[in-house]
Amino acid sequence: MRRLNFSVGILFWSILVFASLATPLLAASACSGFKGGSQSQDGQIIQNVQGLNQALDRASGGETLLLAGGNYDALIIKRAFKSPVTIRSADPSSPACFTGLRLKNAGNLMLDGLMFDYSFQRGDKHRTNHFGIANGHNITITNSVFxxxxxxxxxxxxxxxITGSSKITISNSYFRKWWKALTAFKTTHLTLSRNQFYDIRADGMALSGIDNLTIELNRFHTFRGGNSRDHRDMIQLMRTTNRGSSNIVIRDNVFDIGAGDFTQTIFMGKSGKDTSDPLLRHKNVLIENNVIYNAHMHGISVHGADNLSIRKNSIIRVRQPKGGKVSIPRINISYSTSVVIEQNVVSGINGYQNQRDWAVLNNVIVQDQSPSSPGYYDREFIYYATGAANGFHEYGVRPGSEVDRLNAGSTLVNNYPTRQ
Incomplete structure (x- = not known):
């Protein structure tokens, strides 16, 4: 049985997050208020910006630079090293902090246990961006905070x-308090794993033109749109680069409205493009073993994909804590070929009209509208936690239910950290 393998640190951080998001915080000064990161290893101790710049000028590959805590301004690297260079905070309780990140034509680099901190300035546009990777190769950012x-x-x-890059990994990191948290375009071999996205105003991830994309074991929760009219998606795959994406895996993630506002969850829309053009279609898409607690009809929505598999996801409707707009999340598929939809737990599946190249099997249709009708939530789930009371949701499978009999839905619901 696959387990929900979030780290103890992520679980502890989740508790702090849910406790702290009831009221928006005031803007903080840059490079303050974070403790975390990985344990340091042997390497060259760096005390300040001048020392870091000198060490990077001398580095050729294989070096580990251990940074003392403090503000290092912007990290700018415009060259590739022969082998990986690691930049790491020396003391996890006092991380090195950067107010900008500009990696252009950089390669063979690991950034570990760092803080990347934006501080709003009067006049900043909503799409102001200080942190980017352009034309990079073999770059990992881990154990860090944006x-x-x-x-x-x-x-x-x-x-x-991230733009025009290859072999990029973002892992074990936190993204919070953004308009859009992570965007990527025209990139290959992009891995986004074991991260948390919360207190986001619009998109958690907005991606276009990505080949070999893996999104797994992340947690998305408590998005807050406020009074804005932003189009909110936890994950959105677009066609703004005038091409589709290919070899996509979205697996083992938890998406939770929490105590926040409703969002579209996994959304691959038309982007205003003509998806009869083969170049604009998504290819080889697997959406598997995710848990979704949300209140928008677009639970998993895919348009214009070839070779699409949606299996063993739990897509559960929850009501907003403050009585806001409620909609029922579904699986919505359109203009797609070679489609498999099996063993999901969901309120409805739209798009199946007996297409010969579709297989729709062993899904459990659930609902919270009528206690006397099949699939009623109280007969299918055990409520370990609900958003209004706990700030997050946790529904287990009721023994003997149809979900149990068909072994449907995500296995993640069996092993939430709060029950380990």
């Missing part, structure tokens, strides 16, 4: 933007 800021009580600015 910390946005508030403008009129909601997240502002673009978090991390």
């Amino acid at each position: 910390d946005g800021d508030y403008n009129t009580g909601i997240g502002h600015g673009l978090g991390l933007q």
